[in-house]
Amino acid sequence: MQGYEDRQVAGVLHRRVGDILVTALNDGHQDAPLSTMAGIAEAEAAALLHAAFRPVPRRTAVNGFLVRHGGRVALIDTGCGPIKPTTGRLAGNLASAGIAPGAVDTLLMTHLHPDHFGGLTGPDGAALYPTAQLRLHAAEHAYWHDDAAMGRADPARQAAFFGGARARLAAYADRTDLFTGGEVFPGVTALPLPGHTPGHTGFLIASGGKSLLIWGDIVHVPEVQVARPKATMAVDVDPAQAAETRRRIFDQVATDRQAIAGMHLHFPAFAHLARDGEGFRLVPDAWSLDLDGDI
Structure with a gap:
């Protein structure tokens, strides 16, 4: 068999949440210096990465998630797009999952950073999802159009x-819908998680007594920020609020034993968070042929 000796096969993994099928789609990864983190000494961050057998500088996974329910199809975030050799895989993995761009009827955005909106348009600036409704938090839309903030x-x-955010939003201007919370897709509820950006949003998927929280960018570097929740990112709009939101969500998901998934958890990005002394420990889900997995 030819063609797969120099790359991984499709980055696609399914999990069933009641009647809803959630599919993790990998877009690749980005490497960045530890100077892109704050609230922690670079030497300490490097030690945590080294202890977890992870590379320094930090390597951050990029993922999106497909949600299929009742004949409807939503895509949560679109990845970086092909901005560098290590990203831009999401579109191909979407095809591997059997979904054409025209079949996506809803685009749900956790927030508007380039590694989440990059795949909304092609090199010509045209929308890559020709019929999809773009949905995002009203505060997110307002912030990226704020000339003073810019x-x-x-x-x-x-x-x-x-x-970049304004250009991508312009491509969907006639089919953009803003929310502040509530159900945004059948079985999917928006949960405001501000700090990383003003309108940063998680999405709680629930059906049949099962649930999964896609928590967006609660963490970028799991090996560091799970152990040190006060560690923030240089791109956090409000670092103090981002750290407080992270701690609150950590407490919530650990207490509730809530299944989680994240855009920057290592693919396939489904996990749980457990208490570990006074801190927390990330427990990635084991790969399974069973679509119900550990949700």
Whole structure:
């Protein structure tokens, strides 16, 4: 068999949540220096990564999630797009999951950072999902259109973050819907998780007595931020609020034994969080032929 000796096969994994099928789609990974973290000494962060047998500088996975329910199809985040050799796999993995872009009727955005909105459009700026309704938190939409906030950012972030978000939103301007919470897709409830960005949102998927919280960017570097929840990211709009939201969600999911998934948990990105002394421990789900997995 030819063609797979130099790369992994499709980054696709299914989990069933009651009557809802959730599919993790890998977009690749990004490497970044430890200087992109804050609230923790670089030496301590490096030691935590080394202890977990992870590379330094940090390597961060990028994922999106497909949700299928009652003949409807939603995609939660679209990945980076092909901005570098290590990203841009989500579109191919979506095809491997048997879904054409035209079959996606809803795009749910956790927030508008380039590694989440990059796959919304092609190189020509045209929408890649021709009929999908784009749904995001009202505060997120407002922030990236705030000229004053843009003026406070450095030039690189003005272009890549503010300019990039505005361009992607423009491509979906006639089919964008804003929310502040509540059900945003059958069986999917939006949970505001502010701090990383003003409208950063998690999505709770529930059906048949089962549930899964897709928590967006609660963590970027699991080996560091699970052990040290106060560690923040340079791209956090409000670092203090981001750390407080992370601690609150850690407490909640550990207490409730809530199944979780995240855009920057290592693929396939389904896991649980357990208490470990005064801290927490991430417990990735074991791979299983059973679509019900550990949800």
